[in-house]
Amino acid sequence: MSVSVSTPCGEIIGIQCDGYQEFRGIPYAEQPIGVARFKAPEPLLPFEEPFKAERFGDAAPQENIPFFGIEQTSEDCLYLNIWSPACDNKKRPVMVWIHGGGFVTGASSQVIYKGRELAVNGDVVVVTLNYRLGALGFLYLNDLLPDEYEVSANNGLLDQIEALKWIKKNIESFGGNPNQITLFGESAGAWSIATLLASPLATGLFQRAILQSGGADQVLTHSEATEITRRFLKAADIDATKPEKLWQLSTSQIIKAQQACFKHEINRGAFGQPVMQTGITLLPVIDGVSVSQQPLSAIRNGDVGHIPLMVGCTRDEWNLFLNMPGVNRVANTDNAEDMGKLDLINRCETSLPGMGERAANLYQKRFQQNNTDVSYSDIFSAFESDRMFRIPSLRIAEQQSKHSEQVFMFQFNWDKGPLKACHASDIPFVFGHTGTTAGQFLTGGGDDSAKLSATVQSCWIAFARSGDPSTDRVGKWTAFNQDSRQVMCFDTKTGLQEDPFQGTAPLWENVL
Template sequence: MTRSEATDIARRFLEVTDIDPATPEKLWQLSPDQIIKAQRQLTKLSFNRGRYSQEVRQTGMVLLPVVEGNIIPQTPLAAIQSGEAKDIPLMVGCTRDEWNLFLSLPGAEDLFSPTNVNEVEKSDLIDLLEKSVPGIGERAANLYEKMIQTSRQNATLADVYSAFEGDRMFRIPTLRIAEAHSEHTQNIYMFQFNWDKGSLGACHASDIPLVFGCTENPAGQYLCGTDPGAGKLSILVQNCWIAFARSSDPSTDGVGKWHPFEEENRHVMCFDDTTALHSDPFDCAVELWEGVL
C-alpha cells in the first residue's frame, strides 16, 4: 500500500483502540482480542487497487507492506508492468474455488453462515457485492449467478458469492500479473487447480498438498480428499514444478507441451482428474473487471 494509505490505517487503528497518537507505546498493552477487533474494523476501509487504481474494499489483510520508495520502490504489479522482471520466468495461478475456505472460517460473512445460508435473498447478495465493487454490484451478482448455475447443480448464493470473491481477491489479480509479464517476455505460465475432492472443493490452499506431496496426511486429506487420484495428481504437479525450476519450462511427458500465457493465446494449465491446457477459462468473467481491477 502507499504511505498515505498506511498512515490512514495507522490513524484508524489508533482510533479504534482508543490510543492517543502521542503515546504509541500503549500499543504494547493491547490484548490479542483488541488487536483482532481493530483489524476487523479496518477491513471496511477502501483503497485504490490493481491495474486501474479503482477504489476497492479491503476485505482481508490490512497490515501490509508499504511502498515507501526505498526498500519497496513500487508495487509488484507496477514493477512487472514496467518490465523490471522481464528476465525472470514466472508461473502464476490460483485454485478454482479460492473463497470457499474463507466462507468456512470463524468470523466469515454472517450472511452465509450455516444457519443463514438458505435464507439469503438475491438482494442481500447484491448489497454485499456493491460494497466490494461500488456501482456494479447488481451486474456482478447476475453474471456470477449465471456462471455458477451453468457450471454446477444445486448451487446456492453462497457459491455465487464465493466465486465472485475468489475472482476479486485471487484470480483477477493473478491474471493481471500474467498479462503484464507477457508484454515483455514469453516466460510466463499460468495454472489453475480444479481438483475438488476435498471438504471445501478447490479452495484456497488445496493446491499445497498437491505441490508438496502430502496428500495422505490429515491436512492433505481434508483439503484434497481421500480419492487415490490425489496422490497421482500430486506427482504430476511436482514433476511440472521441478521441470520449471530446472529449465524455466514446466512442460513434462505427463502434461505435454505447456504453452506460455500470451495476450492472443491465453493458455492456462488446469489440474484435475484430467489435466489439460485450456484457452482462456476466465473469459466469462474477465470483462466485468476491466477498468476495475
C-alpha cells in the first residue's frame, strides 16, 4: 500500500507499512554529475510529477566491502530516507543520521541504519542521508585549479548541509518538527557533525547533536589538503594547469587514484606534538567558507555552547580494524596477532613519534595488571582506540562542558560479540537491530542485547525530545563536567561511572 504526502517540493509517494510510513530515496539536491562533479550541490527543483519514493537511492561511488552490503553506486547519490509514525501535524522530534565509513565508504540505505524501530518506539521521525565520499566529496582542488573551473571545497559536507536545508523545509509534511532536529552519527558521521558545529553555513539547521565514536580534530589545513590533492592528480596522470581530464575520469578510475591519498601522512596533534595518521586523509578542510576553524576550537571558544551534546565511544574501538577484512585499511595490521613488546613499541612510535616506548609501557601496565591473558595486540588496540576515538570524544566533552550544562558522555562496554566492544558495535543498539545478521555479529545477539537496545534507544529518544537522556531505565544521567566526570557505561549492568578514561588519559595531555 502506498501513501501520498504533499510537501513544499511537490508530491511524494511512499510506502504505507503497519504502524509507520517509509519513504526511500528522496532526492534532496540536483544530481552532482557532469560539469557539477566537483561543485557545491544545487538546491532541488520542485517535482513536476509525483515522486515515487519506493526504492533506496544509489550510494556514493566507493570500494566494495562485502560486509557493508552496498550494491548500487553512482555519482547520482544525493538521496535521503524517512521513517515516520504518521505524516500528520504532530510535529515530532526529528533524528537525522549521518553514516560513517572514513569519508570513503558507507550509505544511508545499509540495513543496519533502517529507522523503523527507532521511529516507532520513540514516536520520532528518523532521516538517513547519503553524501559524496572520497575524492568526489573531499578532494581540495581550490588552490591548484584556475578560478575558471569554479570548483568547491568540502562538497561532501556541503551535501549534508543541503540535506539539512531540505529537511528543515519539508519535514513538517512528514510529521516532524523543523525546529527540533537532532543530528546523530558514528565515526565519520560524528566527525561530520563536529565539523557542522563549526560551520557557519549550518547555523540554525539543527538543535542537538549525538556524536558516536567521533572527535573534533579530523580536518585539514590548506597546505595539507593541497598536498593530498597533488598525490591524487599524479596518480590520475592529470596536470593541474590542464585539469579537464578530471571530468572525464570514470568513478573506478577516481577510486583507484584516491588510493594514493591514503598513503600520505598528516599530523592531528593540536599542541605541536606529532600525532601521525594515514589511511583517513580525504577529510574536510578549513576553507574559510564552509569550515572557518578547527571544530575543537569552535567548541573550546563557546561558539556552540547553546547546543546540547551527547558524546562517547565504544571501549574496544580498534578491534574492528584489527580483525575485519575490508575495513582494516586505516590500521597497521600486518601480523598483529603475533605482536611482541618491541612490535608494540614500534607501532606506538609510528602513531606517536617520540613517545612510543612510554605509551607501550603505560598501556601494558594499565591492561595487564588485572588480566594476564591480555595480548600485545589487545594493548595496541587499546592505544589506537584512545588515539582515534576515546580521547577525541573526551576532548569534546571537556571543552563543551565549560560552556554548557547539557553535555552527556557515554561508553559502550558490552562485549558479547566476537570483537568485544568494537567500533560500530553501538549502532545495532541505537537502531534496534541486534537481531539482524550484522547486529548479531557486532553484539552477539540474544534477548539481553535486545533489552540493552531498548535502554539505549530510550536515552537517545529522550535526548532528542528534551536535551536530557535521563530515563526510567538508567535513572538520572548526570551531566559531564570537570568536577563530576560521569560517563554512562552501557553493559550487562548499565550505570554511571566516574571517569573511565583516567588510567590512560594523562598520556594524551597536551598531545590530543
